Amino acid sequence: MKQTDVMGKTSTTASRRPGRPVGGQLEVDREQVLDAAERVIARDGAGASIEAVAFEAGVTKPIVYDRVGGRADLADALAERLADRMAAAAAAAVRVDTTLTKESLRGFIEASLLVVGRHRNLFLYVTGGTTEQTALGRLKLTERSTTPMSSALIAWRTGFGQPTDVAEAWAFGIVGMLQMVSMWWLTQDQRSASEVAEQITDLLWHGLPGSGRES
Amino acid sequence: MKQTDVMGKTSTTASRRPGRPVGGQLEVDREQVLDAAERVIARDGAGASIEAVAFEAGVTKPIVYDRVGGRADLADALAERLADRMAAAAAAAVRVDTTLTKESLRGFIEASLLVVGRHRNLFLYVTGGTTEQTALGRLKLTERSTTPMSSALIAWRTGFGQPTDVAEAWAFGIVGMLQMVSMWWLTQDQRSASEVAEQITDLLWHGLPGSGRES
DNA sequence: AAACGAAAGTTACCAGTAGTAAGTTAGGTG
DNA sequence: CACCTAACTTACTACTGGTAACTTTCGTTT
Numbered sequence: 001m002k003q004t005d006v007m008g009k010t011s012t013t014a015s016r017r018p019g020r021p022v023g024g025q026l027e028v029d030r031e032q033v034l035d036a037a038e039r040v041i042a043r044d045g046a047g048a049s050i051e052a053v054a055f056e057a058g059v060t061k062p063i064v065y066d067r068v069g070g071r072a073d074l075a076d077a078l079a080e081r082l083a084d085r086m087a088a089a090a091a092a093a094v095r096v097d098t099t100l101t102k103e104s105l106r107g108f109i110e111a112s113l114l115v116v117g118r119h120r121n122l123f124l125y126v127t128g129g130t131t132e133q134t135a136l137g138r139l140k141l142t143e144r145s146t147t148p149m150s151s152a153l154i155a156w157r158t159g160f161g162q163p164t165d166v167a168e169a170w171a172f173g174i175v176g177m178l179q180m181v182s183m184w185w186l187t188q189d190q191r192s193a194s195e196v197a198e199q200i201t202d203l204l205w206h207g208l209p210g211s212g213r214e215s
Numbered sequence: 216m217k218q219t220d221v222m223g224k225t226s227t228t229a230s231r232r233p234g235r236p237v238g239g240q241l242e243v244d245r246e247q248v249l250d251a252a253e254r255v256i257a258r259d260g261a262g263a264s265i266e267a268v269a270f271e272a273g274v275t276k277p278i279v280y281d282r283v284g285g286r287a288d289l290a291d292a293l294a295e296r297l298a299d300r301m302a303a304a305a306a307a308a309v310r311v312d313t314t315l316t317k318e319s320l321r322g323f324i325e326a327s328l329l330v331v332g333r334h335r336n337l338f339l340y341v342t343g344g345t346t347e348q349t350a351l352g353r354l355k356l357t358e359r360s361t362t363p364m365s366s367a368l369i370a371w372r373t374g375f376g377q378p379t380d381v382a383e384a385w386a387f388g389i390v391g392m393l394q395m396v397s398m399w400w401l402t403q404d405q406r407s408a409s410e411v412a413e414q415i416t417d418l419l420w421h422g423l424p425g426s427g428r429e430s
Numbered sequence: 431a432a433a434c435g436a437a438a439g440t441t442a443c444c445a446g447t448a449g450t451a452a453g454t455t456a457g458g459t460g
Numbered sequence: 461c462a463c464c465t466a467a468c469t470t471a472c473t474a475c476t477g478g479t480a481a482c483t484t485t486c487g488t489t490t
Contacts, residue, residue, distance in 0.1 A: 018440035019484025026438075049476060060440055062479080071477065105423070139398055162425055166414045169406075172399040173392040173415055180391020181384060183354050191384075199381045200388055207422035208320070210377055233469035234455025242468075264447060275469055277450080286448065 015058075030067045033057050034077055038122060041078075046124035050074070079126040083144040086115045100156045102205045109178065109204075110197035116182040117193065123186075127179055142179075146171040174204065230273075245282045248272050249292055252283075253337060256293075261339035265289070294341040298359040301330045315371045317420045324393065324419075325412035331397040332408065338401075342394060357394075361386040389419065 021027050028036075036057035041048045050071060054064045068074050094107035116123045150171035154164045177200065185196050202210065236242050243251075251272035256263045265286060269279045283289050309322035331338045365386040369379045392415070400411050417425065 016439075017484075018438095018482075020436095020438045020486065022485070024437085024486055050478085051476075061477085062441095063439075065478070066438090100423070139402060142395065157425070166417065169396060169399070169411055169414045170418050173396045173418060176395020176398075177388040177392040179395065180357065181388045183391075184384070184387040187354060196384055199384045202381065203385050203388060203422075204418075205422045205424065207418075207420045208315070209420065210372070231469075232455075233453075233467095235457065235465095235467045237456070239457055239466085265449085266447075276448085277470095278468075280449070281467090 028057050028059055028063065028067070030077075033059075033064055033067045034074075034081065037074060037078060038081075038119075041121050041125050042119070046121050046128055048125065075126055078122060079142075080144050082115070082119060082122055082126055085119070086112050086145070087148065089115050100152065102201060105205060106197055106201040109200055110193050112178055113182055113185060113193040113197055117186070120186055123182065127183070142172070142175055145175045149174060177204075243272050243274055243278065243282070245292075248274075248279055248282045249289075249296065252289060252293060253296070253334075256336050256340050257334070261336050261343055263340065290341055293337060294357075295359050297330070297334060297337055297341055300334070301327050301360070302363060304330050315367070317416060320420060321412055321416040324415055325408050327393055328397055328400060328408040328412055331401070335401060338397065342398070357387070357390055360390045364389060392419075 016027075033053065037048070037053045040052050040056040044052065050064055051061055053074070054061045057064070064074070068077055089111040090108045093111040094104040146168075150167045153167040153170055157164050157167065181196065181200055185191065185193070188196075231242075248268065252263070252268045255267050255271040259267065265279055266276055268289070269276045272279070279289070283292055304326040305323045308326040309319040361383075365382045368382040368385055372379050372382065396411065396415055400406065400408070403411075
């Protein structure tokens with residue numbers, strides 16, 4: 001996690017001269033900074049510093065602050081990306097929109113797990129807050145995942161004439177369950193994603209009494 | 216979050232002379248440091264620094280490092296305390312050991328929520344990791360909660376002749392659900408703990424299809 | 431065309447924080 | 461009495477998030 005310097009210069013100093021660039025155009029835009037952040041996190045781990053991100057992007061710290069804001073905003077933006085990627089993977093696997101079946105739930109969970117596995121460090125970076133602000137801020141980012149799920153739950157339960165006031169609590173609960181299971185799964189080499197997805201699906205679909213006994 | 220100094224001296228300097236204390240005994244032991252940490256976190260928020268903890272304990276930083284270790288170890292120790300307190304509250308409310316009923320599950324969840332509400336900042340401190348190490352370290356701390364739950368699940372399912380290989384995944388999932396719901400509940404002033412506990416219990420007990428339709 | 435302000439960067443700095451090495455005093459032991 | 465060890469404090473290093481100040485170029489106005 002030392003970073004220090006990669007070339008001869010201390011990484012604080014950029015390779016470019018100060019001042020407005022000759023082209024007159026922005027050197028790197030927000031998306032490129034976020035791309036760089038993902039690269040450095042994937043390579044060096046979740047403890048990546050803003051400076052390392054700036055260096056990877058080929059610019060200096062104030063640029064990062066100008067493009068994406070502080071560290072909390074960076075985590076938020078990356079969380080949005082990850083959440084979107086999970087949603088896309090899930091959408092590609094199954095269709096949760098209107099009809100929710102046990103099989104589609106299982107597909108959704110497994111797709112989420114696989115995305116987390118593919119972006120391990122990013123997931124750890126995004127779910128690992130720092131201060132109190134970002135601790136409750138992680139909540140805000142989680143909403144990126146909960147909002148669609150909440151809507152889906154409302155639509156689904158409405159279709160069956162069931163009360164929808166549980167949707168929000170359920171959505172947060174399910175997202176929390178998924179996050180923790182993902183984290184745990186990252187430490188397990190034996191279990192396959194489909195195995196874990198199956199087990200969690202069973203719990204979420206049939207409830208604790210499970211496939212066996214009286215309700 | 217400024218801390219800086221409380222008396223005239225900059226908080227880096229202690230009020231006591233250096234050297235071995237006159238009594239020959241330890242000035243403060245591990246438990247007292249942890250108590251101090253809980254106080255300062257409860258008062259000043261989850262962003263409390265090691266130095267602030269040391270100051271609250273009436274000692275200096277190296278003492279904290281000697282007694283409890285680094286920041287990650289401090290979080291671990293405090294997490295153990297919080298988990299034990301939750302377990303105690305749950306045990307006082309219901310008996311989950313051998314028989315698990317819907318009502319006892321509901322009591323367990325509500326008791327957990329209330330403990331979180333009573334130790335809001337501590338909960339945020341404990342669930343808010345920093346680097347990659349503590350991100351996966353939070354997993355380890357979570358195990359403090361999951362281990363008893365896992366045993367309970369195994370015992371319970373064994374009693375009904377159901378397979379127990381799901382226990383670990385389920386335990387992590389349930390703990391994750393509880394943590395996220397707690398966090399969300401902290402931001403909601405309207406909803407009562409019992410209301411949220413009821414909703415989450417419904418989900419965990421009856422499953423997503425809920426009280427309405429076919430399984 | 432010269433002057434000037436705005437835009438886009440870098441440099442250099444500040445404040446705070448985790449962690450540690452070195453110095454200091456008191457108690458015990460040959 | 462000398463010496464070692466235990467239990468502290470002081471003072472420091474290394475690093476990080478964040479920002480103010482400075483530098484260069486572009487576009488526009490007189």
